[in-house]
Amino acid sequence: MSTPAPITSPRATGHPDAPMLDAHLVVDRGTFRLDLELRVEAGEVVALLGPNGAGKTTALRTLAGLEPLSDGHITLGGADLDRPTQRIWLPTERRPIGVVFQDYLLFPHLSAVDNVAFGPRRHGVDRRTAREQATSWLHRMGLAEHARRKPRQLSGGQAQRVALARALAVNPALLLLDEPLAALDARTRLDTRAELQRHLGEHTGATLLVTHDPLDALVLADRLIIVEEGRMVQEGDAATITARPRTDYVARLVGLNLYRGRADGPTVRVGDGFPLTVADRLDGDVFVAFPPSAVALHPSRPDGSPRNTWPATITGIQRHGDNLRIQLDGPIGVAADITPLAAAQLHLVPGQPVWAAVKATETRVYPASPG
Incomplete structure (x- = not known):
């Protein structure tokens, strides 16, 4: 080659x-x-x-x-x-190239300063200069007093900083x-x-x-x-x-319910044709997204409610921060976040039928094609 x-x-x-x-x-x-x-x-x-x-x-x-x-x-x-x-x-x-691995991979038999000096030495720097550079990097990392310690004598955060110093020492x-x-x-x-x-x-x-x-x-x-x-x-x-998440993975990553559908003005049909009323008027292939906090749950069909209401069944309940994350099955799968007090008042349990509601103003709609 x-x-x-x-x-x-x-x-x-x-x-x-x-x-x-x-x-x-x-x-x-x-x-x-x-x-x-x-x-x-x-x-x-x-x-x-x-x-x-x-x-x-x-x-x-x-x-x-x-x-x-x-x-x-x-x-x-x-x-x-x-x-x-x-x-x-x-x-x-x-x-x-400098690399910091997940487990840091520090040399267990070398001190912190010699771990950091390894990179410059590998690139041809003499031993004394390499140790001087390594000492400088440890000082920048707030680890000057740990220079002579072996990896087993360092905390996780200290080991991470030694690994970062070793990677950066080769510029x-x-x-x-x-x-x-x-x-x-x-x-x-x-x-x-x-x-x-x-x-x-x-x-x-x-x-x-x-x-x-x-x-x-x-x-x-x-x-x-x-x-x-x-x-x-x-x-x-x-x-x-x-x-604007574009896949289910990204939607879960940022904590949104996401659906791909076909828009006709203020209506987007998702899933098997379930209509969602949205605030933005678009036409063609779109994504519809809304946060779990926008989903309200009711024991029966609410009157005078948002135009998006549908019957659903609770399939799971998990703690999510200070709230409860309720997983729902129905015309569309959806996650809802509610307070523990609201869950207790509704006596929510897996398998229970409820009604879900989302205001059109809580939805976000954008074209499915990038750009």
Whole structure:
């Protein structure tokens, strides 16, 4: 295979508008195929979200050089790292990429400072300079007093920061974060997320975050990419994604009831033709969304109620924050959030028939075709 050109900035290669990362990831693994285009600017944080098996980890592994592409390309800073059609492939250790794995994978026999110094040493920096750089990074992470501790002597949040320092110490053009907060307890996660946000804001390279947690993505990322079955199904900033989900997975992620249907003015027929009256007048294929909090439950058909009312059967009741999440079956499946007091007054139990109601003004309607 040929050797790629040295990693340089896009401007140095004569492409001032090129993103730091320009990749088309195509990986065939039996019946699964990843086919995903990624572009991440310098200084930008992009989050990959999707259900288990969507291809997020495969995408990260191909970028890191842990798995080769079947087709497509990975171009970082204007230089090709992987381009099968030209027999170009750069080994993992030569890629200007830093990785923070879910379990951090710190070297157990090395101190925190030597863990961080490992990256610069691997890139040819002498031992003394590498340790000086590592000490500086630990100071920036608020871990100077823990420099001589082994990983087993660190808390989860401290280990996460050591792993981040190790990844950033090589000044990577691309930083890959694989569920970086998943191993932490709830309180440590909250504090560490805020620290991680600050450090990512200072990173001048591109960052790709793989996560299952929508809060991590919403807090840390400038842009979200939703991946399902190996393909991008939605992309945008947090406001766009949360306002207009386009798949059931995204709707669940942001806590909305979502239906695809056919609009004719103020009426949208969803499911098997069930009509929903909506506030916006559109025509053609659309999505209708509304939050579970917009669904009111009644023991019998309400009088003088919103125009959207239908009989339903309770199929599940779960605690959801301070409220109860009621799952309903009927002409359309729906989730409703009600207070414990309201549930007690209605004597709600699984299998119970109720009436559901949603005001037209609580619905959000938008075209099913992107853009």
